[in-house]
Amino acid sequence: MAQEIIEVPITGKIISVDTNVGDEVQEGDVICFIESMKMENPILAPVNGKITDIQVAVGEVVETGKVIAIIEY
Amino acid sequence: MFGLFETGFGELTWGSIVMIAIGCVLLYLGIAKKMEPLLLVPIGFGVILVNLPLGGLMETIVGGQVVDSYAINGEPVGIISRIFRYGLSWEIIPVFIFLGLGAMTDFGPLIANPKTLILGAGAQFGVYFAFFIALLIGNAFPDLVNIGIEEACSIGIIGGADGPTTVYLTNKLAPHFIGATAVAAYTYMALVPIIQPPIIRLLTTKAERKIYMKPQLRPVSRKEKLFFPLIASIIIILLVPKSAPLVGMFMLGNLLFVCGVTDRLADTAANAFMNVLTVLLGVCVGCFMSAEAFLKVESLIVFGLGVVAFAASTAFGVLLAKFMNLFSKEKINPMIGAAGVSAVPMAARVVQRMGQKENPRNFLLMHAMGPNIAGVIGTATAAGIFLGMVG
Numbered sequence: 019m020a021q022e023i024i025e026v027p028i029t030g031k032i033i034s035v036d037t038n039v040g041d042e043v044q045e046g047d048v049i050c051f052i053e054s055m056k057m058e059n060p061i062l063a064p065v066n067g068k069i070t071d072i073q074v075a076v077g078e079v080v081e082t083g084k085v086i087a088i089i090e091y
Numbered sequence: 092m093f094g095l096f097e098t099g100f101g102e103l104t105w106g107s108i109v110m111i112a113i114g115c116v117l118l119y120l121g122i123a124k125k126m127e128p129l130l131l132v133p134i135g136f137g138v139i140l141v142n143l144p145l146g147g148l149m150e151t152i153v154g155g156q157v158v159d160s161y162a163i164n165g166e167p168v169g170i171i172s173r174i175f176r177y178g179l180s181w182e183i184i185p186v187f188i189f190l191g192l193g194a195m196t197d198f199g200p201l202i203a204n205p206k207t208l209i210l211g212a213g214a215q216f217g218v219y220f221a222f223f224i225a226l227l228i229g230n231a232f233p234d235l236v237n238i239g240i241e242e243a244c245s246i247g248i249i250g251g252a253d254g255p256t257t258v259y260l261t262n263k264l265a266p267h268f269i270g271a272t273a274v275a276a277y278t279y280m281a282l283v284p285i286i287q288p289p290i291i292r293l294l295t296t297k298a299e300r301k302i303y304m305k306p307q308l309r310p311v312s313r314k315e316k317l318f319f320p321l322i323a324s325i326i327i328i329l330l331v332p333k334s335a336p337l338v339g340m341f342m343l344g345n346l347l348f349v350c351g352v353t354d355r356l357a358d359t360a361a362n363a364f365m366n367v368l369t370v371l372l373g374v375c376v377g378c379f380m381s382a383e384a385f386l387k388v389e390s391l392i393v394f395g396l397g398v399v400a401f402a403a404s405t406a407f408g409v410l411l412a413k414f415m416n417l418f419s420k421e422k423i424n425p426m427i428g429a430a431g432v433s434a435v436p437m438a439a440r441v442v443q444r445m446g447q448k449e450n451p452r453n454f455l456l457m458h459a460m461g462p463n464i465a466g467v468i469g470t471a472t473a474a475g476i477f478l479g480m481v482g
Contacts, residue, residue: 025306027306027454027456027457028306028454028456028457045451046448046451053461055436055456057436057440057456059443059454061454061458062451063448063451064451064452065218079324082306
């Protein structure tokens, strides 16, 4: 199994987390939304796989590079 | 009609009815479609107000006679014609809007990746492209339309997709065009998400649109942010002196924002003051659009060429980015070139959305903000070049 680590691409605030640990996701599915620069930015799954870890919570202010989630595929 | 006072019904003309309908369309686009509502709502309402007869909002005295519409050489007496005179003809409003824009702008992405400055400048080719086409049309059909070099400048600048710059330049060079160019500029700014994607797709391959760019731009220190507005104003204004009002105010606003000791001023410039100016600008531009001033062939040309200008700017930005890729080792995603038009942040957002769709790993927003902000400086500078050339 390979792992894909999804990191925060832009400093901002997590306004929703749209997946749960254990979910099967398809490439392009929304993992969470980050509000930054007055925009709601979706963070998408880069691969098909299974979410094994989510490290952010709604309301959290996140810096670039922080891990959002890990997908195994 | 009723003996005691005069009503407006008898004075309604077909032209004013058409203009009232146009005002309603602008209101609809602003309110229902949320297209640039902060501007289209006051503009649309202004159009309706000024086309209701006998209101006298734009009354001006010319040679001892009161006329109903704004006249540049007259004495303004209507309430809006006075605001128009002192706010727009004197160029106060657009220039101070730039102060507010500066106080809202984070130059960080541009400083982190200065290469993007070139993209912001490259997109301005569209401005000159449309300028030449407008000039050609004006020369080819001198009986049909009255487009000389001044009018061509104000049509071309629409390609920069920058409202206040368009208003500023048009007012200086071709004030009779101000209604059409301002509405065209603000409408096209709102239409960025519709106009840009097909052009970007046409000029790039799927593989190019998928090009991955690392999200992490290098962190920008406070000192860099502090010196940027200072150094940029000195260089740009020495190069293009006539850009001093717009670029100067833009950079002053930014200095207030980044210097850390004038937060109160930056906050007011970016919010309360900006809102006041926006209402005044919107109402003035709307009230300028009386039937006599707006229902002309030239207005159609302005709208038609405005979209050409805007499309050309997008295309030049993308092509320049592809050209830069020929020489650089680390490839940039050519879509960020399209963000070189100054519709901030709409253009950057379009690029972000398209990039993410092609490649879910990509997050181009910050990369696109660089050219986007550079585009604002670029358009203001292009306006300065036109003024130096013609004004």
